[in-house]
Amino acid sequence: MEALIALSVGLLTACGIYLLLRGRTFPVVLGITLLSYAVNLFLFVMGRLSIGVPAILEPNRTDYADPLPQALVLTAIVIGFGMTAFVVVLALRARADLGNDHVDGREP
Amino acid sequence: MTDLGNHVVIAPILVPLLTGTLLVLLRGSATPLRRTISMLGIQLLLAASLWLLLQVANGDLLVYQLGSWAAPYGIVLVADRLSAAMVMVTSVLALFAMMHAIQGSDRRGRQYHVLFQFLLMGLNGAFLTGDLFNLFVFFEILLIASYGMLLHGGGAARSKAGLHYVVVNLVGSSLFLFAVGTLYGVLGTLNMADLALRVAALPPEEVGLVRAAALLLFVVFALKAALVPLHLWLPGAYSAAGPASVALFAIMTKVGGYSILRVYSLIFGAEAGPLANLVEPWLLVLGLLTIIVGTIGVLASRNLALLVAYLVVISSGSILTAFGLGSQAALSAGLYYSFQSALVTAALFMLTENVARTRGAFADQLRAGPMLPAANLLGGLFLVLALAVAGVPPLSGFIGKVLIIQASLDTPAIAWIMAIVLSTSLLTLMALARAGSTLFFKTDTNAGAATLPDTANLVPVAAVAVISLLYVVFASPIYSYTEAAAAQLLSPADYIEAVLDAETQASDETRLDSKTLIEGETTPDGMALPSHAGGH
Amino acid sequence: MKTLFPHPILSLMLLGLWLLLVNSISPGQILLGALLAWLIPLYTARFWTAQIHIRRPLLLLKLTGTVLVDILTANIAVARLILGPRAHIQPGFIRMPLRVKGNVSVSLLANIITLTPGTLSASLSPDRSELIIHALQGNEPEAIIADIRERYEQPLLDALEQT
């Protein structure tokens, strides 16, 4: 399972980076989103993998997933959402101001 | 009830937060009211910062346990000499920037005051937090507020620069999380003091991972600090931003520098075994390169805003070079330099706006424009600030540079540092002379008439010019402070002890629980536990 | 009363749903559920512009039963079609003039048509006078329309609309 997760993180990162390096705002936003998925997944699994043991205290259970990375990822997701929303609207603003959707504001 | 003095550590975060919130709630209210509130908030912040500074000046480390949860489990704020000084400089800068903004540039767009306050909150939080993930959160606060401030006023140039700035920083934030995640994944903690302890006891097979994370974190901080080659975002962003915004941005690269200083002296300091002094060699080389590249930019700039933006790059390079030397004298020199360069570059940005406004269509472009009716005043202020920033006596930058060179005298890097610092100073001086002579002396008879500058608008600029001089006059006490701050940084054991050994401010027995809530019994404990750096 | 309890049936439904959600019928939860069942319709009332007058609740209940049974048969029918030779599928679009008029009844009918065997409401004309239905066995459109009319539209008309 660990290998699967590692590969997933890697793939998401790779796809995110590739899109980040595109020249238009929309693909870049998609890239940012993919990259933040990679980051969230990565941060989350830093508490190691565990199945069926959510960090919700139950009387007869002693096994729990590490709750801290989960809390961190929650914060990261929320912040990431705010940032994504901001950059999306900025992309619109840039298109309105620059007349095109190239990240450098000029058609190549 | 409570003694407000116990909460002085968190005040620099809460004051702007509450001011900002109040301003959010006052949606649509008249500008004078917003300005008044904003200004009052800053003055309150200034008072709080001063109070904090006085409390830590004797070497005390103040630890504030949020939610009464002790480190490493809860988040703590830590005020030492360095963080208090950074907060203080931020407050002073904020005051000047706000004085400037309320002369009218705050009205060029909306929400200026809200963004301003939240940016302050982010900055102060970043300086005060003792928790690595919380540092990330405050980075994000200051970044998103800075995005807004950069775009304040609108226009194509800002949109483009904003897009670059935002996307680059979003990637930076991702890297931050990768780094923090790895550190947690290996070390299992987030508190910086606790991280330091665990790094010191790191088994050899984990060294590679932690080193990778630490270096990745360095990339993030270097990005904020605009260290070459990660400075590419800065010139565009800073030159495009309105001066009312960018004046406060002058401190933002310092957050990167601060974080480098904090993290690599505390967590990866002398005690870190194989990971000790991890980034210093990089800092030294890249810092010097930054100075060079910044100078190239200064020489190549065709408008004043861009030129000043490159000056920020240079000053960042100088500071990081000093940090790269690593000795107490060098850190102290870097800090001394850092405080004044934040103020001076901010004032230059403000002055740029005044000049641009006066020159009409010629704005801040470095070409002959209309005859300036107040060339003496504007030019005089420019001269003083230019000298200060280029490191020419008798202004603050000079002492800063001398201190940096002096700190490098008995290191192998001396030749490089001296050659680069001095020659780039000369080139900067030449570029500034050229710029100043073009802007204030050279006139184009066909250029029409310039308008008179608003003198009220120049008050903060002049104040910084005076401060720059006073900074030299009182160099000795200031340096003693930075020296003590550097000493504090170089003995992380005190920090670690203060943070981790701080008594829980509310133990499980005395916690404010339902019983006390109902019966109204509380047992207040001391809040900000002082713990003397030299003690124990 | 109308303003305090704009949709009593909805309130009851919500109370029921609350108890389902919390999987408990403790007095506290009933009280809380009742509170919500009162407050939420009060707030959402303004979103419920169309008044629903259930004239014959039993008929509606019966219709519900019919539909549930038809969903089962629909699934089996569809299973047979999918698994059987594809040539057996003779699809086609059917145009069905509507007799129901109210927003709710039209919408309910369209949904029921989709959930039940072989048919799918593909488009409602903007004037709500007709549906375009896609049928998997579309060779006998009249039969399908008649079937829908009889099984679903008439009960809906009777239960919800005055004729």
Place this chain on the structure above:
Amino acid sequence: MNELPETGLILNLALAVGFLLVTVAVLLSLWRLLIGPDQPDRILALDTLYVNTVALLVLLDIKLASSLYFEAALLIALFGFVGTVALAKFLTRGDIIE
């Protein structure tokens, strides 16, 4: 895997088969999603994928004998719908909130 002692062989077998079937369903939906060919096809495939996921979650709930994932299923059901609506409306109207 966290084996639950109380669940019997039959149930476990059924769960295993159930997981297998739903997994195949997921892959089939994915296949349709990838090959399209039209935009509505992709919405349909995505919608189906959401519903398949609900099925997976319900199975997981039973397997782990824990109802902690029930809300996730609820939200997927709800949000799958919103997503479909938004995607479809984009095709017909461009402006999804107007």
Place this chain on the structure above:
Amino acid sequence: MTTELTTLLVEIFVALLILIGAGFTLLGSFGLVRLRDLYERLHTPTKATTLGVGSLLIASAVFFTWREPGVSLHEVLVAVFLFITAPVSAHLIAKAALHQRSPSRSGLPPETLLEKHDGHGAKPRPDAETKQKPSQPG
């Protein structure tokens, strides 16, 4: 009945429901692959998956009611959501497909009918927008 027998019966019942549910879920997706045009494919998920997930949810309800104290019926809520939304989703997808004139094996309804439903012809009519846009207050 003995508890063992109850257990066995409940288990068999739940197992059956699981198999039926999973089977129909698969069937729905299989239809997606097997059927030949979009309109045909639209039929399967709406029906098969709702029933499939419905069965699974009943299985879950029975299972948790049996295993844990009290009645577990909150699964009904998911089913309610699905039953309400699935046909609406299908309807909107079909609408979009007709709007795009997505090809159908059996041919599309007459263009005049589609135009009546959708408000535009197969050819773009750039002037259509201004005329038909309802003027809504900002």
Place this chain on the structure above:
Amino acid sequence: MTNLPLIVLIPFIGAMLPPWAVMTGRPWSAWVTGGVALAALALTIVPGLSVMQGETLIWQLDWFPALGLSLAFRLDGLALLFVLMILIIGLLVILYARWYLAEQDPMGRFYAYLLLFMGSMLGLVMSENLIQLLMFWELTSISSFLLISYWRQRADARQGARIALAITGGGGLALLGGILLLGEIVGSYDLSAVLAAGKRIHADPLYVPALVLILLGVFTKSAQFPFHFWLPHAMAAPTPVSAYLHSATMVKAGVFLLARLFPALSGSEAWTWIVAPVGLLTLLVGAYNAFFKHDLKGLLAYSTISHLGLITLLFGIGTPLAAVAGVFHIMNHATFKASLFMAAGIIDHEAGTRDMRRLAGLWKFMPQTGLLAMIAAAAMAGVPLLNGFLSKEMFFEKTVYMASFAESFWLLPVLATIAGALAVAYSLRFIHDVFFNGTPTDLPRTPHDPSRWMLVPVEVLVVICIAVGILPSLTFGPLLGIAVGAVLQAPAPDYSLKVWHGFTPALGMSMLALAGGALIYAIRQPLFRWHETLFGRIDARALFEGFERALLWSSRALDQLIHRRSLQFMLMVLISAALVMLARGFWGMPITGSATLLPIDPVSTSAALCLAAGAIGTVVWHRQRWTALVMLSVVGLIIALAFVKLSAPDLALTQLSVEMVTIVLLLLALHFLPKRTPRESSLPRKLRDLLLALLGGGATALLTWAVLTRPYDSISGWMLENSVPGGGGTNVVNVILVDFRGFDTLGEITVLAIAAIGIYMMLRDLRLDVPLTDDQGRPWSSDVNPLILATFSRLLLPLALMVAVFIFLRGHNLPGGGFIAGLIISVALVMQYLANGIAWTKLRLSGELHPLIGLGLLLVTATGLGSWYFGYPFLTSTHGHLHLPVIGDLELASVMLFDLGVMLVVIGITLVILIRLGRIGLVQRRVAIDDSDLKR
């Protein structure tokens, strides 16, 4: 003693006066300035007398001990000599300028700058601390920059000032380096300590670098070859400035420093072999060029260069007697050169030109000026009975003395004589070309002698020239003696200040020079032509300009190369940097650890397959943006599933909600963006990006693998233990979020609030064309809000709200919480907008949404502040059970208020963002087809 700082301070304070005084009347500024200089001079008297007794006065105040910087002034013979020169010539220049400056010249500014310069110069010569000396040194550069560019409207003035600043300022920086090295060697920047440490300095390996750097400062300031070219261009300054700066003060700062540091630095081979040749070369180059200058001030400038070379050469020779000659010539040169500059100024002032090819026969018009100029020029030429003769004689003597040391040194006296001859020639030219040589033709003005007071300063100086020339030991003698003592830091050697030394080789050289000079002048016409063809094109300013242009050009080229302002480039660099650092961190370390791993199951594998398909699909279809978005939502769904599978239900819920809102947001935005991305990346570019992407992916995969295969121990055990007793909740994740790390959450919602505010700001006045067709050219459907959707979405609203309340209330103990609840409410409301349109929905949503953001933030903060009341730190929570009849046990926690605040912020911002975005199209319907979309 306390006079010492006052002497320096007075001009600085006084510099503020002239601009005020000028308001009373122009002359006032001159009198005030003169008064300031006089006051400083008066203050010098008492300490000056002590110095004349052989004392060295030092006044010191600790300033910045850590840097070794103290405020320290020193008055010894050398300093006194310079102080007197600065003040006396300064006074004369002040007087002169009063008459020289034209009506339109701002006089207040002039005198202010002049006093600034005077103070800097005084500070420089009186510094006891070397860093302080350097500060004044740079101040002289700056104030001279201001003075040279005084006529700022003139391009040559601006440029001359910039050249001067670049060269002298740059030299100052080198000097700084040298001084810092010197301080490192000596351990102190106090001059007394440095002067006493000559031996230590010479023995130190840092001696040569320090020497070179210091000499760079000296040479630039004193216009030594090859840095001499700034001086002629500084002649664009008003003549009083030249008379002051370029005869007696500024340019003398360099040789002053040579003299000042003489005991510490001289006496080594390095010293001799650097200083002497530079001096000699400068002497010759200056003299040569002076002769060929047609501009009067140009001639004087090069002559100054030449004389400074002479002084430098003398110090370079390094013997005590040479030093005597050097100091003596400093004094002499100051007097005759200042008077010559003033004379040139008068000529320029009266005749309107300084071009010797236009000037002629002025003797008839301005005999007084002519006489004074003649005497001063004769002094410059080294004519006996004038002061210039004496020091030049001493110089010739030293060259002869040097020649006795080595075979090859015979060249030295020869070259000295040639230089002497050239000096005679240009002096002759100065007099003859201007005052005789026929009658003037087409002068701009008819010249005449200037006003009386303008001549007084010249007369004073010329009288000194004569007096010293005849009675050297009675005039300059005593001052020279103690100055030399201060230079050598030892008793002055025996030397005789006499006019007649008998027939010495030096006398012969003088005579040769006089004769040779006359000869050179006689054949000037062919020489001019010869010079013109050989060196006519060499122009130092053009060289400097060329250098500056090259610097500018190359920095712009480099700037273009480095700072491309391309986002793709920046990101490439950033990602590469991260990769390099990761590689560096990992290098040589084991990747895989020893932890036991979880098995892989088919469901997870399939899910991973979906994830991969979604991610790769997003990339593959990134040009068809809508499709890419669909693919992206698959990724989001699978991530949520992964969270479920890996025991993180809260995360799954949040991920799902955020995902939903994000997709809606992206769809809203996509409407206003092109629906397709053009193909514009070249194949190499794509390959580069692919490589970077794969490396990045590989790196994070490795990082993940490396961590996951290692066992670890974390602080979360404590959190699991304390969640119930400390935080009052069984959902540990939620307890962390609202309690243990509630501060993070406060920050997180602040980010959201700021994002909303920023977005709100950006969306104002946003003008975007609303596409009238989809990307296939199909006009939009007219069915705006399909009925069936509208009906059922309204039905869903209460259900969704119910679910949201449920999720909110249970959050502390079970998966859920304010954030998710807020998003569910938002999505449910957004659904209403989707189904019913903005206008319809807005009518039914009570009130404004924006205040929710502020209220939520306030609630969160207030909850945190509430704990202050009980004496606890910010955000300290409380929780407990409330026993109520009928209802039973009700669990309450203060964090619920906190969570409620979170929820409000989330609802506020989500709706503000989405609805605002949706409204662009509504508000902004501009009827135009989006061309760019149609083209693609």
